[in-house]
Amino acid sequence: MIRHDMNTDDERIRRLLKEALPPTSDHPKAKLQRDLWPATLRRLDQTSVAVPWFDWALLAAVVAWLAIFPRAIPVLLYHL
Amino acid sequence: MPALEQPRDLLQRFAHGDVDAFEALFRQHQGEVYRWIVRIVRDPAAAEDLTVETFWRIHRAHARYDPSRSFEAWARRIASNAALDHLRSRPRETELPDDLVQNLPQSEQPDPGISQELRRKTARAFGRLPPKLRIAATLALIEEQPYHEIAEGLGISTGAVKLRVFRAVRILRKTLQRQGIEP
Numbered sequence: 001m002i003r004h005d006m007n008t009d010d011e012r013i014r015r016l017l018k019e020a021l022p023p024t025s026d027h028p029k030a031k032l033q034r035d036l037w038p039a040t041l042r043r044l045d046q047t048s049v050a051v052p053w054f055d056w057a058l059l060a061a062v063v064a065w066l067a068i069f070p071r072a073i074p075v076l077l078y079h080l
Numbered sequence: 081m082p083a084l085e086q087p088r089d090l091l092q093r094f095a096h097g098d099v100d101a102f103e104a105l106f107r108q109h110q111g112e113v114y115r116w117i118v119r120i121v122r123d124p125a126a127a128e129d130l131t132v133e134t135f136w137r138i139h140r141a142h143a144r145y146d147p148s149r150s151f152e153a154w155a156r157r158i159a160s161n162a163a164l165d166h167l168r169s170r171p172r173e174t175e176l177p178d179d180l181v182q183n184l185p186q187s188e189q190p191d192p193g194i195s196q197e198l199r200r201k202t203a204r205a206f207g208r209l210p211p212k213l214r215i216a217a218t219l220a221l222i223e224e225q226p227y228h229e230i231a232e233g234l235g236i237s238t239g240a241v242k243l244r245v246f247r248a249v250r251i252l253r254k255t256l257q258r259q260g261i262e263p
């Protein structure tokens with residue numbers, strides 16, 4: 001009986017939800033209206049020039065190190 | 081793409097970073113990925129942006145893809161995560177379902193026993209659920225997707241999906257009861 005009541009309650013909530021927010025399944029806007037490949041290509045191009053944050057951190061550390069120990073510059077250039 | 085190319089070859093080429101293979105997979109799956117996302121976020125414009133975001137993530141993760149496994153299921157999981165991030169990024173107070181409802185289908189034959197005010201309150205209460213619970217409840221209760229498909233798309237077990245739906249219903253019922261509505 002309790003289980004039956006719970007199912008009935010859940011069914012009422014489900015029905016209420018579907019009234020408030022009808023399913024998108026058969027709606028025309030639920031189907032893709034245009035090709036998204038050009039937008040995806042643009043997104044890929046934008047990120048191809050992005051530098052990860054740890055590269056910037058490494059560069060900052062090297063610059064700081066050279067500022068503190070300027071005599072290390074020739075050593076660094078020698079090893080490059 | 082060669083006419084006789086086998087899907088497995090395509091998946092392997094994609095996993096090795098072949099852009100043509102990625103484009104072929106994109107064209108095969110963009111519609112399905114979009115439909116999956118629009119069911120979750122219920123906003124066509126946001127769903128388009130998230131489809132692009134999903135394929136960007138897919139491209140970025142190509143080396144981690146196992147060609148012996150389903151590309152579609154993998155893409156759905158990535159799409160679900162992108163949609164979840166989108167829902168999390170929006171403060172719940174500003175998630176006014178009225179904004180979403182206008183982009184969505186209205187009930188073709190509304191139940192006369194359910195007032196417009198009750199619909200609005202229900203939609204608003206639903207929009208305030210935690211995103212993980214809302215996604216599971218949207219897919220299970222509103223879109224009526226099979227539990228095993230939801231589980232696969234979210235990368236969790238069927239039991240976990242049922243638990244999330246149960247918790248969503250419980251919270252929703254309590255929220256409505258606090259407003260004097262007996263669902």
